[in-house]
Amino acid sequence: MRPLIDPAEAERRLAALFPRSAFDTVLSSAQAGWAISALIYAGAVVDDEAPTVWARPTTVLWQQESVLAFHTTDADRAAWRRSALKGQAALQSLLTEWGEHHEPKYRDTSRETLRDETFKKWNELGAMRRLAGLPTSSSKPTWALEQHFADLFDPGLQGDALNTAVDAWIARHMAPGQRLRAQQAHLLHKARQAVQVVLPDGTVRTLEPGLSSLIIKNVVEVWAPRALQQPVVLTISEPGAKLLVSDHAVLTSIGLSLDVNNILPDALIADLGADPVEFWIIEAVASDGPITDSRRRDLLTWAEGQGIDTDDCRFLTAFQSRGAAPARRRLKDLGAGTLAWFVDEPDHALRWDLYWPSVHPRSP
Template sequence: MSLFSVPSMSIILERLPKIFPEGTENRNYLIREMAGKTIFVMFYAGAIEGEGRWIRPNQVVNMGDSQTAKTSEDERLQWIENSLKSKKKRFQPADAWYAENTREPIRDETLKNGLIPCRAVLKREGIPTTSSAPRYCLNKAFANLFDENLSGDELELAIDNWQKSYLNKAALSRIRLLKSGAAIASDAVTVTFPNGEMRILAPGPSSVIAKAVIESFALRFLKNPAVLWLSESGNKVVARDEVLATELGLVIEPSKALPDIILVDLGDDEDGTDMLVVFIEVVATDGPINRERKIVLTRLALEAGFSEKNLAFLTAFSDRSVAQFKKAITELAWGSYAWFASEPEHLIELRDNLPMKLSTR
């Protein structure tokens, strides 16, 4: 049985970010050089679904640039045989890609937490965990995406079809939401308030997140939402509901350190006991609700006569894979929430002084 042709490393590394766009879980594991080299070795070894060939992580470790230049079928078959020998008989080339102990991140990050959950790589069943037998191969449809004859619209269509067939619905939804956000970030952003009013925000990622907060978060997580305050960078006031603010006794002064958005959940109790004021920071670059920010906003609300039980604090991001969230997570205030425009049905709660048992006995 002849071996599959091997695409160039440049083609593999160029296409991985297109196959796994922003929003793909563990994307870093999927598009970095280690993933590209792992895929290259699978091609080199003929480890493609249906071919009856498999690789193990140390074959990636023991590949070197000098070997990749040997592309005849006989040379590849000889390498496969040699690379599967026991450690004592196996020869590691001087230009080996990785140190011997690098097989763990290849196995655990690139394969187990990256390519396998995306169904780009298949794992051979029935092999004991302690066995050194090879057990990984490329999904054939995924392998076809690296055909060097594919280009332009034909490549885009092939990638789109593969994503629809093999990525789960949650992953696809997350990717599409991020794509749609990126597409409108360069144009003025129209936001529809819960009461039907519309406002125009300046182009940019912050406006895209703010739109998602008002149109999606508010309707999903609040009973009877209203926009009390909406601003853009530079303290530009987009919307301020003075009538509602006066009724609530909340003084809105742009000169104060107000958040990007203030939502009010008017609730459904006539006495207003279930009313909630939600202070929201939109993070496209910086500025989450940290401990200090929460203290300032709490003081503002308490001065207006609110009780702390009627307050909530939210930091909104585009996606949990973005650098802004990874940077902010270490300083987000306890007793606040984090929400992502790309996964609108989910909410992270940083519980504070509210003990909860994970199991009951």
């Protein structure tokens, strides 16, 4: 089955495809984002080379957060789908086996909005297919996402690749007038929503809009002044551009030469107040990408190639919240010798390690 996507991330991508200032909001609402996640969970994606799994609106409405978060194997997903298509009693029986209460995200009374507005408009835009030959009032499962549309919600599709895929889909599936409206809405949104970061030296940098940029902003403006003695931001890497944000004098003073075309963390911050200088390698997790053991090894290799002593490297994975879906899903994968920090709890951090650390321990 396809990789699962967090509903909030699905909603964000829908808003990029169908900006709310230019399109009906039912195309990119929170319920629409939930629908994408639920349909992909159930495998309701058109497959012209194999039997397609079709869904009802209740496939979306009856889905719940605990199932999306904790019952994610292919076997679990197939079992949930079969039970949901049989009816609420069968679904409740399965959830009882799993130790879950049935806590659907949406009430059945909202099925008309989903079916007659969101699904219908997606169908008109070529994003969704309705099984032909059945009356509109049929109770049989009749809906599935088109493959090319579902491909846009692969969580592994990020950054420039995602932007390119979204632009290509818009060019292929929207009429000229719709494309123009989408383009203008994107330009206005970018101008209004760009994230401004105040660096420790007072310099202001503008980052692309998005949750990842907001997390980085908080790392720079909130975490760094609390955790470090004399922080200097050396790099911030964005989907659209990899930026060196420190001047050459600082880089030269610490003997550092950065290759932005190689593997690059979301941010690199040096603590010039430490002796020797410590280099904090930081990843901001808006949907995925924490510093795991394997990612830590890759980053150490990258740092060594930049002339950074690996003994001076520190690692931080930043999340929006402990309760956010990416944190619930990926905290278990944190690499040894790394910290996790949360924007909404700025005075605390979690450390995963093999020993009780001092304030700034050496990485093992």
